[in-house]
Amino acid sequence: MQESKKDDYYCEQCRAVVTEDADYCSRCGSLFVDQVMCNHHAMTQAEGVCVICGVPCCDKCGEMVNNTFLCRQHAGYEICQGMARVYGLNDSSQAEYIMNILKEQGLHPFLYSRKATPLHMGAVDDAIIHPAGEYFGHTINEIKVMVPFPEALEAEAILKDMEL
Ligand SMILES: [Zn+2]
Ligand SMILES: [Zn+2]
Ligand SMILES: [Zn+2]
Structure with a gap:
Protein backbone atom coordinates (compact mmCIF):
# COMPACT_ATOMS: atom_id res chain seq x y z
CA MET A 1 0.00 0.00 0.00
CA GLY A 76 -35.92 16.41 -10.22
CA TYR A 77 -32.61 17.82 -11.40
CA GLU A 78 -31.16 16.28 -14.47
CA ILE A 79 -27.63 15.39 -13.45
CA CYS A 80 -24.57 14.09 -15.22
CA GLN A 81 -21.04 13.66 -13.92
CA GLY A 82 -21.18 16.21 -11.16
CA MET A 83 -23.14 18.74 -13.20
CA ALA A 84 -26.78 19.73 -12.93
CA ARG A 85 -28.93 21.05 -15.75
CA VAL A 86 -30.18 24.53 -15.00
CA TYR A 87 -31.57 25.48 -18.37
CA GLY A 88 -32.35 23.96 -21.72
CA LEU A 89 -32.93 25.49 -25.11
CA ASN A 90 -32.54 24.83 -28.81
CA ASP A 91 -30.78 27.97 -29.96
CA SER A 92 -27.01 27.51 -29.80
CA SER A 93 -26.15 31.20 -30.01
CA GLN A 94 -28.43 31.95 -27.11
CA ALA A 95 -26.92 29.03 -25.23
CA GLU A 96 -23.48 30.60 -25.70
CA TYR A 97 -24.86 33.90 -24.51
CA ILE A 98 -26.25 32.33 -21.35
CA MET A 99 -23.00 30.50 -20.76
CA ASN A 100 -21.02 33.74 -21.01
CA ILE A 101 -23.31 35.49 -18.55
CA LEU A 102 -22.85 32.68 -16.05
CA LYS A 103 -19.09 32.76 -16.58
CA GLU A 104 -19.04 36.49 -15.93
CA GLN A 105 -20.69 35.74 -12.61
CA GLY A 106 -17.84 33.43 -11.70
CA LEU A 107 -19.64 30.16 -12.39
CA HIS A 108 -18.42 27.23 -14.45
CA PRO A 109 -21.12 26.45 -16.96
CA PHE A 110 -20.90 23.79 -19.59
CA LEU A 111 -23.10 23.21 -22.63
CA TYR A 112 -24.23 19.72 -23.28
CA SER A 113 -26.21 18.49 -26.21
CA ARG A 114 -26.88 15.01 -27.25
CA LYS A 115 -29.19 14.00 -30.00
CA ALA A 116 -29.99 10.41 -29.23
CA THR A 117 -30.44 9.24 -25.67
CA PRO A 118 -31.56 11.07 -22.58
CA LEU A 119 -29.01 11.50 -19.82
CA HIS A 120 -30.73 9.10 -17.52
CA MET A 121 -30.84 5.54 -18.65
CA GLY A 122 -31.53 2.26 -17.02
CA ALA A 123 -33.33 1.33 -13.88
CA VAL A 124 -34.33 4.75 -12.78
CA ASP A 125 -37.63 5.54 -11.21
CA ASP A 126 -39.26 7.99 -13.61
CA ALA A 127 -41.37 9.43 -10.85
CA ILE A 128 -38.23 10.61 -9.13
CA ILE A 129 -36.21 11.82 -12.06
CA HIS A 130 -39.15 13.23 -13.94
CA PRO A 131 -41.60 14.54 -11.38
CA ALA A 132 -43.27 16.78 -13.91
CA GLY A 133 -43.19 14.13 -16.60
CA GLU A 134 -41.77 16.66 -18.98
CA TYR A 135 -38.29 15.48 -19.79
CA PHE A 136 -38.30 12.79 -22.41
CA GLY A 137 -40.50 14.70 -24.81
CA HIS A 138 -38.30 17.78 -24.80
CA THR A 139 -34.76 16.61 -24.45
CA ILE A 140 -34.14 15.62 -28.04
CA ASN A 141 -31.78 18.17 -29.59
CA GLU A 142 -31.96 20.26 -26.49
CA ILE A 143 -28.83 22.16 -25.55
CA LYS A 144 -28.49 21.82 -21.83
CA VAL A 145 -26.82 24.44 -19.74
CA MET A 146 -25.08 22.50 -16.98
CA VAL A 147 -23.20 23.79 -13.95
CA PRO A 148 -21.35 22.00 -11.13
CA PHE A 149 -23.76 20.91 -8.38
CA PRO A 150 -22.85 23.62 -5.84
CA GLU A 151 -23.49 26.33 -8.46
CA ALA A 152 -26.92 25.16 -9.56
CA LEU A 153 -29.02 27.33 -7.28
CA GLU A 154 -26.92 30.42 -7.94
CA ALA A 155 -27.06 29.82 -11.69
CA GLU A 156 -30.84 29.52 -11.55
CA ALA A 157 -31.11 32.75 -9.62
CA ILE A 158 -29.02 34.51 -12.27
CA LEU A 159 -31.10 33.01 -15.08
CA LYS A 160 -34.27 34.06 -13.34
CA ASP A 161 -33.05 37.64 -13.15
CA MET A 162 -32.37 37.54 -16.87
CA GLU A 163 -36.05 36.83 -17.44
CA LEU A 164 -35.41 34.50 -20.32
ZN1 LIG B 1 -18.59 10.78 -3.54
ZN1 LIG C 1 -35.61 13.78 7.38
ZN1 LIG D 1 -31.46 19.91 -2.06
Whole structure:
Protein backbone atom coordinates (compact mmCIF):
# COMPACT_ATOMS: atom_id res chain seq x y z
CA MET A 1 0.00 0.00 0.00
CA GLN A 2 1.31 3.33 -1.01
CA GLU A 3 0.90 6.04 1.52
CA SER A 4 -1.20 8.83 0.11
CA LYS A 5 -0.43 12.47 0.54
CA LYS A 6 -2.09 14.28 3.35
CA ASP A 7 -4.47 16.20 1.13
CA ASP A 8 -5.23 13.33 -1.17
CA TYR A 9 -8.53 11.87 -0.11
CA TYR A 10 -11.06 9.98 -2.13
CA CYS A 11 -14.74 9.45 -1.59
CA GLU A 12 -15.29 5.74 -1.02
CA GLN A 13 -18.55 5.85 -2.93
CA CYS A 14 -17.69 7.70 -6.11
CA ARG A 15 -13.89 8.06 -6.05
CA ALA A 16 -14.06 11.84 -6.32
CA VAL A 17 -11.13 13.67 -4.76
CA VAL A 18 -12.22 15.41 -1.59
CA THR A 19 -10.51 17.66 0.91
CA GLU A 20 -9.30 16.26 4.20
CA ASP A 21 -11.73 18.31 6.25
CA ALA A 22 -14.79 17.67 4.08
CA ASP A 23 -17.80 16.35 5.96
CA TYR A 24 -19.38 15.01 2.83
CA CYS A 25 -18.61 14.41 -0.81
CA SER A 26 -19.78 17.32 -2.94
CA ARG A 27 -19.87 15.04 -5.94
CA CYS A 28 -22.18 12.27 -4.68
CA GLY A 29 -23.46 13.55 -1.33
CA SER A 30 -22.06 10.72 0.80
CA LEU A 31 -21.44 11.64 4.40
CA PHE A 32 -17.99 11.03 5.82
CA VAL A 33 -18.86 11.77 9.42
CA ASP A 34 -21.26 10.04 11.77
CA GLN A 35 -23.95 11.64 13.81
CA VAL A 36 -25.08 14.21 11.30
CA MET A 37 -28.78 14.77 11.79
CA CYS A 38 -31.38 15.31 9.12
CA ASN A 39 -32.10 18.97 8.60
CA HIS A 40 -35.82 18.28 8.82
CA HIS A 41 -35.83 15.56 11.48
CA ALA A 42 -33.57 16.52 14.35
CA MET A 43 -33.81 13.03 15.86
CA THR A 44 -32.99 11.13 12.70
CA GLN A 45 -29.52 10.56 11.41
CA ALA A 46 -28.86 11.90 7.92
CA GLU A 47 -28.19 9.43 5.13
CA GLY A 48 -26.52 11.90 2.83
CA VAL A 49 -26.20 15.53 1.85
CA CYS A 50 -28.06 16.97 -1.11
CA VAL A 51 -25.41 17.91 -3.66
CA ILE A 52 -27.51 20.82 -4.91
CA CYS A 53 -28.36 22.61 -1.66
CA GLY A 54 -25.87 21.03 0.77
CA VAL A 55 -28.60 20.09 3.26
CA PRO A 56 -28.21 16.82 5.25
CA CYS A 57 -31.24 14.58 4.80
CA CYS A 58 -32.51 11.33 6.24
CA ASP A 59 -33.74 8.56 3.96
CA LYS A 60 -37.23 10.05 4.01
CA CYS A 61 -36.10 13.52 2.99
CA GLY A 62 -33.65 12.54 0.31
CA GLU A 63 -32.21 9.62 -1.55
CA MET A 64 -29.57 8.37 -3.89
CA VAL A 65 -30.53 8.95 -7.51
CA ASN A 66 -28.03 7.51 -9.98
CA ASN A 67 -25.40 7.37 -7.23
CA THR A 68 -25.96 10.98 -6.30
CA PHE A 69 -27.73 12.08 -3.14
CA LEU A 70 -30.53 14.57 -3.68
CA CYS A 71 -33.13 15.97 -1.31
CA ARG A 72 -36.80 15.66 -2.24
CA GLN A 73 -36.88 19.24 -3.41
CA HIS A 74 -33.99 18.75 -5.82
CA ALA A 75 -34.61 15.17 -6.88
CA GLY A 76 -35.92 16.41 -10.22
CA TYR A 77 -32.61 17.82 -11.40
CA GLU A 78 -31.16 16.28 -14.47
CA ILE A 79 -27.63 15.39 -13.45
CA CYS A 80 -24.57 14.09 -15.22
CA GLN A 81 -21.04 13.66 -13.92
CA GLY A 82 -21.18 16.21 -11.16
CA MET A 83 -23.14 18.74 -13.20
CA ALA A 84 -26.78 19.73 -12.93
CA ARG A 85 -28.93 21.05 -15.75
CA VAL A 86 -30.18 24.53 -15.00
CA TYR A 87 -31.57 25.48 -18.37
CA GLY A 88 -32.35 23.96 -21.72
CA LEU A 89 -32.93 25.49 -25.11
CA ASN A 90 -32.54 24.83 -28.81
CA ASP A 91 -30.78 27.97 -29.96
CA SER A 92 -27.01 27.51 -29.80
CA SER A 93 -26.15 31.20 -30.01
CA GLN A 94 -28.43 31.95 -27.11
CA ALA A 95 -26.92 29.03 -25.23
CA GLU A 96 -23.48 30.60 -25.70
CA TYR A 97 -24.86 33.90 -24.51
CA ILE A 98 -26.25 32.33 -21.35
CA MET A 99 -23.00 30.50 -20.76
CA ASN A 100 -21.02 33.74 -21.01
CA ILE A 101 -23.31 35.49 -18.55
CA LEU A 102 -22.85 32.68 -16.05
CA LYS A 103 -19.09 32.76 -16.58
CA GLU A 104 -19.04 36.49 -15.93
CA GLN A 105 -20.69 35.74 -12.61
CA GLY A 106 -17.84 33.43 -11.70
CA LEU A 107 -19.64 30.16 -12.39
CA HIS A 108 -18.42 27.23 -14.45
CA PRO A 109 -21.12 26.45 -16.96
CA PHE A 110 -20.90 23.79 -19.59
CA LEU A 111 -23.10 23.21 -22.63
CA TYR A 112 -24.23 19.72 -23.28
CA SER A 113 -26.21 18.49 -26.21
CA ARG A 114 -26.88 15.01 -27.25
CA LYS A 115 -29.19 14.00 -30.00
CA ALA A 116 -29.99 10.41 -29.23
CA THR A 117 -30.44 9.24 -25.67
CA PRO A 118 -31.56 11.07 -22.58
CA LEU A 119 -29.01 11.50 -19.82
CA HIS A 120 -30.73 9.10 -17.52
CA MET A 121 -30.84 5.54 -18.65
CA GLY A 122 -31.53 2.26 -17.02
CA ALA A 123 -33.33 1.33 -13.88
CA VAL A 124 -34.33 4.75 -12.78
CA ASP A 125 -37.63 5.54 -11.21
CA ASP A 126 -39.26 7.99 -13.61
CA ALA A 127 -41.37 9.43 -10.85
CA ILE A 128 -38.23 10.61 -9.13
CA ILE A 129 -36.21 11.82 -12.06
CA HIS A 130 -39.15 13.23 -13.94
CA PRO A 131 -41.60 14.54 -11.38
CA ALA A 132 -43.27 16.78 -13.91
CA GLY A 133 -43.19 14.13 -16.60
CA GLU A 134 -41.77 16.66 -18.98
CA TYR A 135 -38.29 15.48 -19.79
CA PHE A 136 -38.30 12.79 -22.41
CA GLY A 137 -40.50 14.70 -24.81
CA HIS A 138 -38.30 17.78 -24.80
CA THR A 139 -34.76 16.61 -24.45
CA ILE A 140 -34.14 15.62 -28.04
CA ASN A 141 -31.78 18.17 -29.59
CA GLU A 142 -31.96 20.26 -26.49
CA ILE A 143 -28.83 22.16 -25.55
CA LYS A 144 -28.49 21.82 -21.83
CA VAL A 145 -26.82 24.44 -19.74
CA MET A 146 -25.08 22.50 -16.98
CA VAL A 147 -23.20 23.79 -13.95
CA PRO A 148 -21.35 22.00 -11.13
CA PHE A 149 -23.76 20.91 -8.38
CA PRO A 150 -22.85 23.62 -5.84
CA GLU A 151 -23.49 26.33 -8.46
CA ALA A 152 -26.92 25.16 -9.56
CA LEU A 153 -29.02 27.33 -7.28
CA GLU A 154 -26.92 30.42 -7.94
CA ALA A 155 -27.06 29.82 -11.69
CA GLU A 156 -30.84 29.52 -11.55
CA ALA A 157 -31.11 32.75 -9.62
CA ILE A 158 -29.02 34.51 -12.27
CA LEU A 159 -31.10 33.01 -15.08
CA LYS A 160 -34.27 34.06 -13.34
CA ASP A 161 -33.05 37.64 -13.15
CA MET A 162 -32.37 37.54 -16.87
CA GLU A 163 -36.05 36.83 -17.44
CA LEU A 164 -35.41 34.50 -20.32
ZN1 LIG B 1 -18.59 10.78 -3.54
ZN1 LIG C 1 -31.46 19.91 -2.06
ZN1 LIG D 1 -35.61 13.78 7.38
